[in-house]
Amino acid sequence: MLRTIVATVSSGSNVLIRMTALMAKSAIRIESLHMQRSNTQENISRISMLVDVENERQTARYVNQLDRLVDVISVADMT
Amino acid sequence: MTVTAKTEHELKMNLVTGADVLIQSILQEGTEVIFGYPGGAVLPIYDALYRQKVNHVLTRHEQGAIHAAEGYARVSGKPGVVIVTSGPGATNIVTGLMDAFIDSLPLVVFTGQVTRAVINSDAFQEADIIGITASATKHNFQVRHVRDLSRTVREAFYIATTGRPGPVLVDLPKDICAAQLVNEPHHSEINLPGYRVPTQVNEGDIHRFAEAIKNAKRPVLLAGAGVLHANASDQLRSFAQIHHIPVVCTLLGLGSFPASDPLFLGMGGMHGTYAANMALSECDLLINIGARFDDRLTGNLAKFAPEAKVAHVDIDPSEIGKNVQADYPVVGDAQSVLAQLEKVMDANPNTLEWLNTLNGYAEKHPLHYECSLENQSLLPQFVIERVCHFAGSDAIITTDVGQHQMWTAQYYHFERPNRWVSSGGLGTMGFGFPAAIGAQIAEQKKRVVAIVGDGGFQMTLQELAVVRELNLPIKIMILNNGALGMVRQWQEAFYGKRYSHSLPPVQPDFVRLAESYGISAHLVEKANELDTVLESAMENGEPMLIDCRVKQLENVLPMVPPGKGLKEMTGV
Numbered sequence: 001m002l003r004t005i006v007a008t009v010s011s012g013s014n015v016l017i018r019m020t021a022l023m024a025k026s027a028i029r030i031e032s033l034h035m036q037r038s039n040t041q042e043n044i045s046r047i048s049m050l051v052d053v054e055n056e057r058q059t060a061r062y063v064n065q066l067d068r069l070v071d072v073i074s075v076a077d078m079t
Numbered sequence: 080m081t082v083t084a085k086t087e088h089e090l091k092m093n094l095v096t097g098a099d100v101l102i103q104s105i106l107q108e109g110t111e112v113i114f115g116y117p118g119g120a121v122l123p124i125y126d127a128l129y130r131q132k133v134n135h136v137l138t139r140h141e142q143g144a145i146h147a148a149e150g151y152a153r154v155s156g157k158p159g160v161v162i163v164t165s166g167p168g169a170t171n172i173v174t175g176l177m178d179a180f181i182d183s184l185p186l187v188v189f190t191g192q193v194t195r196a197v198i199n200s201d202a203f204q205e206a207d208i209i210g211i212t213a214s215a216t217k218h219n220f221q222v223r224h225v226r227d228l229s230r231t232v233r234e235a236f237y238i239a240t241t242g243r244p245g246p247v248l249v250d251l252p253k254d255i256c257a258a259q260l261v262n263e264p265h266h267s268e269i270n271l272p273g274y275r276v277p278t279q280v281n282e283g284d285i286h287r288f289a290e291a292i293k294n295a296k297r298p299v300l301l302a303g304a305g306v307l308h309a310n311a312s313d314q315l316r317s318f319a320q321i322h323h324i325p326v327v328c329t330l331l332g333l334g335s336f337p338a339s340d341p342l343f344l345g346m347g348g349m350h351g352t353y354a355a356n357m358a359l360s361e362c363d364l365l366i367n368i369g370a371r372f373d374d375r376l377t378g379n380l381a382k383f384a385p386e387a388k389v390a391h392v393d394i395d396p397s398e399i400g401k402n403v404q405a406d407y408p409v410v411g412d413a414q415s416v417l418a419q420l421e422k423v424m425d426a427n428p429n430t431l432e433w434l435n436t437l438n439g440y441a442e443k444h445p446l447h448y449e450c451s452l453e454n455q456s457l458l459p460q461f462v463i464e465r466v467c468h469f470a471g472s473d474a475i476i477t478t479d480v481g482q483h484q485m486w487t488a489q490y491y492h493f494e495r496p497n498r499w500v501s502s503g504g505l506g507t508m509g510f511g512f513p514a515a516i517g518a519q520i521a522e523q524k525k526r527v528v529a530i531v532g533d534g535g536f537q538m539t540l541q542e543l544a545v546v547r548e549l550n551l552p553i554k555i556m557i558l559n560n561g562a563l564g565m566v567r568q569w570q571e572a573f574y575g576k577r578y579s580h581s582l583p584p585v586q587p588d589f590v591r592l593a594e595s596y597g598i599s600a601h602l603v604e605k606a607n608e609l610d611t612v613l614e615s616a617m618e619n620g621e622p623m624l625i626d627c628r629v630k631q632l633e634n635v636l637p638m639v640p641p642g643k644g645l646k647e648m649t650g651v
Contacts, residue, residue: 010273014209014219021213042273063395070218070238073273 002031003059004050007066007075009061011037011045012054015071019047044073093263097225098127098256101189101269103231109161109189112136112151112520113145118164119204120582128530130140136520138389139541140615141168143513145175146539149184150514151240153474153500155521156310158239165191165253166204170211174507176246177215181504182331185244189237192221194254196525208250217245224396225258230267237269238343242276243395244308277394280419288390288407289423295364295388297433298519301347301376305369305393311413312336312496316369323430325437327355329370331503344437346444348376349639350485352556353444354437356645359384361436362515369413372402373504382644392416444651446489448633459483459558459629462609463490466528466556469613474526475500475518479511479588481534483565485635487530509595512555516542519551526554526617533559543596546622553625554616557589559630568634573641582631593624600624 008032009015016035023030031050053059059077066075101124105113105130117125128135138144148159159179163172169190179186192203209221218238220231235247292298306315312335319326322466326336327347336343345352347359351597365387370376372391377383380402390407391399399408407472409416461484470476472494478501479482493499500518502510513604514527536557546553566583593600599611603625616623636650 016220017210017213027213042254061401062398064401068395068397070271070274 001053001055003053003079004048005063005066008073009045009047009048010071010073011043013069014043015069018069018071019066022062023051026058026062028058028062041069042062049051065067081226085154094259095122095238095259095262096127096229096256097260098123099262100225100228100260101232101251101256102127102133103251105160106131106234108131108618109157109234110467111157113160113162114138114148114151114517115162116144116164116168116192118168119254120165120193121162121168121242121251121256122144122160123253124251129228132259135420136516136545138516138546139210139511140539142173142175142537143516143542143545144177145172145186145188145511146507146510147520147542148186148188149175149179149182150477150500150517152179152184152186152244152517154497154518155516156308156497157521158236159517160186162187162380163190164204165189165208166206168204169206169208169250173211174505175217176212178502178505178507178510179246180215180217182502183244183304186246187239188246188248190248190250190268191256192250194253195223195252198252199250208248210525215246216248219248220251221250222252225255225260230270233267235271238271238274240613242289242448244420255271258505265436277410277412279397280415282410284409285416285419285585286423288409289420290322291364291388291390292322292366292420292424292427293426296366296430297362297430298323298366298428298430299344299358299362300326300369301359301365301367302326302335303329303368303370303625304335305412306335307496307627308333309369309394309413310496311368311417314414314417314421314596316340317423318421321421322424322427323359324366324428325430325434326356327351329373329376329503330488331499331501334499337494338492339494342434343440344498346488347645348373349378350425350489350637351645352446352489354441354442356639356648358437359647361591361645362387365389367393369393370415370627371398374402376648377402377645378639379642379644382646383477393470396420398401404618437564455596455607457604457609457627457629459486459560459633460490460605462489462556462558462627462629463530465609465613466530467491467602468619469610470526470528472498474498475515475522476529477511477518477529479502479531480506480508481532481535482568482633482635483530483532485565486558507543507635508535510535511534513539513542515553515555516545516551519553520549527552528554528556530558532564533557533561533589534563534583536589537587540555540592543593543598543611547597551622552620553622555593555622557626558629559586559589559626560633561586561651562631571632571634575578589624589626589643598622598624602628604628
């Protein structure tokens with residue numbers, strides 16, 4: 001099932017590694033990925049991604065684990 | 080912190096290196112000891128260590144350094160600090176990082192890196208340690224500007240030690256550490272907008288939780304390492320005793336509740352006691368305090384606690400509902416939650432019948448082994464019981480992973496918190512001995528015993544040199560069965576006794592090996608030889624190795640076979 005995950009993160013080169021490492025661990029496929037620096041806030045970026053997950057439980061676990069990352073300020077399943 | 084236009088005299092007076100700033104920042108965090116190993120990329124750091132008074136322990140392999148730091152962190156509650164070089168130095172600590180990550184141990188690890196100009200050019204001893212450790216650290220940083228150095232160190236210590244503890248890695252390009260800058264007071268504020276530590280426990284959650292406990296007929300407390308990390312052992316003990324609720328510990332939760340208390344049922348899980356596993360299986364309310372429902376604890380999840388409502392207390396919200404759905408989720412540290420819960424508990428559950436049932440299980444099916452004193456063969460369980468007798472409840476016990484670890488968990492009676500150091504989640508062979516070094520450095524007056532197997536000990540035995548160098552009075556008990564025992568046991572049970580590569584044909588003479596490092600050693604082959612050796616070892620303030628030749632084909636029992644539920648134990 002396809003879910004749209006939206007996150008606000010600290011801009012930096014590491015944040016994507018850590019987010020995608022979590023996905024790779026669970027073999028979650030990324031259908032699309034968009035990252036953009038905020039125009040209004042310094043060192044803040046928005047990430048939006050469409051991911052293919054097995055079920056809602058896997059989504060919830062993934063979102064919780066993303067939220068645990070130090071560079072992730074907020075994250076939600078916006079589907 | 081910038082280099083400004085100053086006279087040559089002023090520069091001479093005030094210039095320091097990035098490495099000096101690094102060491103100052105590390106010391107500002109209260110660091111008492113650094114475990115490390117030098118190399119090319121960290122030469123500026125080691126030069127700063129040469130200039131400054133820092134207690135640095137030179138291990139003989141980077142893996143030894145990080146496991147020692149883990150042992151230090153586990154018994155002291157303080158962050159273990161490690162410095163290693165780039166490339167192989169950095170990759171050699173990945174196992175320890177993962178081990179600390181899964182067992183929630185606070186570490187701050189500094190790795191050297193090649194200079195910024197040659198990063199990503201496959202330079203000598205270059206490794207992408209940030210990418211490599213993305214999944215093995217709570218967080219990692221690469222310092223790209225000298226001005227970020229002291230702030231990054233502060234942030235690393237803050238992240239490692241707050242919330243759910245964990246390892247943080249700081250990667251330091253060599254030119255950052257070699258850079259010269261003016262030594263001036265710096266005010267580096269932590270800036271971590273995405274990092275939140277739960278501080279307030281939700282009151283509604285606490286009230287619902289309390290109601291569930293009051294109404295339960297068959298409650299059981301499952302105590303994990305979260306109780307130890309939150310220093311909540313006293314609260315756990317009084318809560319269980321006041322409300323008459325039995326307690327099961329996870330492997331790493333041992334010591335959070337006294338083994339001699341009548342409410343203690345033992346360890347749960349694959350090699351847990353019958354009473355503990357039946358309590359988990361038959362309870363109507365499972366109260367998980369700081370455990371993560373590891374698969375070795377739960378067995379087959381579909382058969383786990385089938386009649387129970389589940390309350391789950393954890394400082395890490397992502398743990399709640401990860402493996403087992405929680406009916407009563409509570410985010411918070413074990414100490415705060417238990418304290419608040421106690422305030423609203425105005426009645427006790429009636430657990431008399433339940434406790435009688437569980438006591439019946441414990442009496443009918445205690446842990447047992449067949450001890451034949453006729454031929455005086457040495458049984459590993461007997462060795463653990465005798466070590467427990469002579470070392471006592473105040474001793475710190477470290478283990479490797481495998482059969483000896485499970486026998487220690489079963490037969491050593493842990494009465495107090497922070498005396499038990501073992502690799503739980505990752506199951507790292509070679510952990511126990513260097514962890515004992517870190518534990519002894521943290522608790523210099525306490526008796527420290529490393530209980531290891533002959534397999535695991537051979538993975539990190541080079542650290543005998545450190546034991547001799549620092550004259551650490553560690554007692555190393557090798558349960559030597561000439562086998563990779565747990566592998567052999569599984570091959571016996573599930574692979575038709577095809578002992579594929581689990582019986583190493585060549586073993587060192589451990590006694591002479593220890594003696595070659597200047598450490599006294601004894602060989603024990605018969606049960607009646609053990610007490611004399613143990614008694615003199617525990618009274619002696621010197622390091623000692625004891626090679627116990629235990630029965631090779633002994634198995635760890637009881638056991639929940641893989642894929643089975645906790646009620647399907649064998650060898651009860």
